[in-house]
Amino acid sequence: MTNACNIKGALLVLNSGSSSVKFTVFQVDTVAAGGHQLAPFFAGQLDGIGTAARLKAKAADKGLLADEPWGHLDKGTVPSVLPHLLSWIENNLPTDLPLRAAGHRVVHGGSLFDKPVLATASVIAQLDGLSPLAPLHQPQNLAAIRALAKSRPDLPQVACFDTAFHQTQPALSTTYAIPKRYTQEGVRRYGFHGLSYEYIAQYLAANKPGLAKGRVVVAHLGSGASLAALKNGVSLDTSMGFSALDGVPMGTRPGAIDPGIIIHLMRRYSLDADELERLLYHESGLLGVSGLSNDMRAIEASQEPDAQLAHDLFCSRVAKAVASLAVSMGGIDGLVFTAGIGEHSALIREKICRYLAWLGFALDPLSNEANDGLISTDGSLPVHVVPTDEEYMIASHTIKLQFG
CATH class of the missing domain: 3.30.420.40 (ATPase, nucleotide binding domain)
Known part of the structure; x- marks a missing residue:
């Protein structure tokens, strides 16, 4: 050093x-x-x-x-x-x-x-x-x-x-219901986007200390997308699991999928591991549903029914993930949107929070359009847009480790 x-x-x-x-x-x-x-x-x-x-x-x-x-x-x-x-x-x-x-x-x-x-x-x-x-x-x-x-x-x-921040999660969050011998070999839920979540946790601690001590769901929504449950700034659960394929639909990845579909594709269409990998990593998600693009901006601009379905599907699944992660924390005190889609799509945020109105979320339209800061109404649980900075997080870790 x-x-x-x-x-x-x-x-x-x-x-x-x-x-x-x-x-x-x-x-x-x-x-x-x-x-x-x-x-x-x-x-x-x-x-x-x-x-x-x-x-x-x-x-x-x-x-x-x-x-x-x-x-x-x-x-x-x-x-x-x-x-x-x-x-x-x-x-x-x-x-x-x-x-x-x-x-x-x-x-x-x-x-x-x-x-x-x-x-x-x-x-x-x-x-x-x-x-x-x-x-x-x-x-x-x-x-x-x-x-x-x-x-x-x-x-x-x-x-x-990207996995390190989630090492605090309990076995209840990381364990799959499979034979223990596979769990012992490393088949477990890891979670990803940890550098982004760590940055948001530090930002909240510095700028919103009251909220940081509470139960917050952070939605990292980009071409790759996941959500995490943070309680007192610590990761308790997340939507991604063993791989970056799990959770909500993404640009070209399907998110959570019935394992029986994989078995069906192997048997019915004779897909091998490489073909399945290409299908799941490169041909699914928003691209697969819309048949148009993996870019949310192109999907939002399109009037095609399949593009609208892809848009609605994304918002619905993200909202379901928020509610699921609230269960892991015993409630929810706030919501943070970050990453490319989360930071820049007012329509996505509005749709997601409309699904979550029953939990106490409501957005202020003008604040939401501004794409930054507090975007919820006075009577709502707080909803924030916080630009993430994974590069700063990496730099910060590097300098601490190398220079003390």
């Missing part, structure tokens, strides 16, 4: 997928009492890797830094292009802001990791063993860590887990 008394530099946060990398660079400064201050410096995305790679980046003030094709550097995989991205990032940092560390979003920490850890070779090997639990995410996350380690072996890297 580096001495916390004299730290100034930059910290890189990476969120790596199969054909894209999102990145944020934070400026780090030491403040009083050995603490640290984080400020976004610039951020961007390298997408289309393997087809038509393109780098886009903006400064903290939203000024354009880059919008350029990277096909000449594209070797078809994220790991092959990461060293070039790292060079671009360092070349765009002032000389007095050296890159000090990198933090990574890693989807699955299993039961092994309940907090961020330094990404050593032994840790990476353990995380590799969890890849079957998140086959479309975990290998990509680890490939980025390995590529960065090869390119910059001197750069400390920290793995931050």
Whole structure:
């Protein structure tokens, strides 16, 4: 761990997928009492890797830094292009802001990791063993860590887990009704989007302490969507389970589905594991129901009956999840919407809260349209829109672990 008394530099946060990398660079400064201050410096995305790679980046003030094709550097995989991205990032940092560390979003920490850890070779090997639990995410996350380690072996890297925040959940929330031998092998409910929920919990503690001490359902609604029950800022239950397929319908994922359907598809249509994986991860959800798009904005704009069904189905299932999670907490004192859809779709929030009117929720139309802050009426249980910041959460964990 580096001495916390004299730290100034930059910290890189990476969120790596199969054909894209999102990145944020934070400026780090030491403040009083050995603490640290984080400020976004610039951020961007390298997408289309393997087809038509393109780098886009903006400064903290939203000024354009880059919008350029990277096909000449594209070797078809994220790991092959990461060293070039790292060079671009360092070349765009002032000389007095050296890159000090990198933090990574890693989807699955299993039961092994309940907090961020330094990404050593032994840790990476353990995380590799969890890849079957998140086959479309975990290998990509680890490939980025390995590529960065090869390119910059001197750069400390920290793995931050989407599952860690939910490690506080009781066995009642994490156990499936299956033979115990499978539970002992790790077939249990883990929950995801933990970095987002952790950020919201900290935000509420700092800005809404009364509500933070109560029973709150947080709805992280984006292309991937889940909800979590937080009591006194601690996760008690969540809608996602063993994998990121469970819970409410998502952009291309079905959410909760009768296991008998899987058996039927295997027997009736002879679908194998790879075909089922493609169906459940890439062809279902809003896309499957609407037949139009996995993008909620396109679905909201459409008048097609199937698009309207997809919209209504999403809102109904989210409302059911809110009510279910209230049971896990013995009641509910407030609701928070976050993530892409949760933060920006007034219509989605209005429909969901209309379903939940019997629980005491009512929205103020003008506040709801503003997409920020308290959006409920005076007589309602409080409903808030809070923009999440998983990148800040990763940066915060990274700096604490690396610099104290």
